[in-house]
Amino acid sequence: MGSRLDEIKEELEKLDINPTIFARKEIRALPDILSADEKIVYLVEGRNKVNNHHIILAATDRRLIFVDKEFMYGLTVQDYSYTKISSIQYETAVMLASIDIQVTDDIVEIDGVGRYHAELFCEKVRDFMSRPKESFHKAEPTSLDELEQLGRLKESGILSEEEFNEQKKKIMDKL
Template identity: 30%
Template sequence: MNTICALCGTPLTSTDMLVGKNKLADGGYLCAECFNKAITVNRDLINNLDQFYFAEITGMILKSKIDASQNPGSSAYAGSNNFEYDAPTRLDEIKDQIVALNARLSVLANEEVNELDKVLDGDEKLVAIAECIDLHSNREGIIFSTQRRVIFMDKKFLGGVIKREFTHQDITSIEQVENLLYSVLKINTRGGVAEFKLHNKSDGRVFCTIGKGYFNEPEKQMSQQPRQPQSLYQSTLTPSSQGSSNTPKESPEVIFEQLEKLGKLKEMGILSEEEFSSQKAKLLQRL
């Protein structure tokens, strides 16, 4: 059994376990306080919490807080005169970004996730995140990308955080190799190579697609790094199109998946309308 609350990360007590119905579908548990918070948002959860995943519960709570701020008095969070509305914190915003990315994180990643507000700058947004093992140190944690860097982070059991950081300016390419049950993400930098075993094999494609969609900005890269290739990231599965008449063709499924990722980046404000249209046109050329 997990010994920490899946939502707030505090150690579970015997009193918390007396609730009896505080288990989530992915195996995690909520402390009594978080369980009460969840059923305040949705009374049905008192009997069927075990049918919902951590990300779904987090999404319900964040949505309720947003509704309360926009429509005072209409949300369960604003129904009592004794309840003081808590504005979403920076960590709440980050967790909301994780939900928007449809990231498949287990409860084992909660400790690292709860440290993200201390690691990310105020203007950084998550564009990809996954659970992994650092093949150099054999440490298990999470790897994530923002609009300007890629970071591996492991929250040690007895406290403290270990992380490896790669700025996009230092990355020369990113590749991935898929196996039957997992994929290996290879980050090539000017200082060497870092490899990470991703628990979900499709996550490697996400990192490579994000790189192609967001960092393929010729004018910006020419001004910052004149000698850099047009795209900092390269996927071993989806060769980069350079506008040649011999553009390699790919299956519609792969192209549509990449278009969906581009759409999410545009919705999050990472890509402008012009950048989205440019990358969309390049992808459609490969059909």
């Protein structure tokens, strides 16, 4: 069971990413969020500008995933297809940077990211953004995949029945 988590931790080590203790909860949720053969390309942690929660942002070979595991209250996972991202940029302050991602009509903002990591992260994401759309078609998560993932999150106790039903309704509404 823990082997997928170990794989993820190894992937991060190879990428020279050492998450802090603050990102532990989010990292632990990753095995339930990622598809079996999905690879992490880069990962940054920082603060969600909206609610000041500590979050992680993972770029995989298929999509961008925003993970916020709130203390006690469950999990917020948002994922964005690279084909829907219109821009990603970072701004640096003295030691830290903020990343702004424009997705369709939404802006995802994260700050408190290490400068070097923010720069690398943006480079990796831009690399995927510049790829032809066809390379993602097979990887676009289908509603069925999303429902499966929700089921796993509920089974492992990450999502409550209520959260599960709420997310399930959102997916069903898209169909």
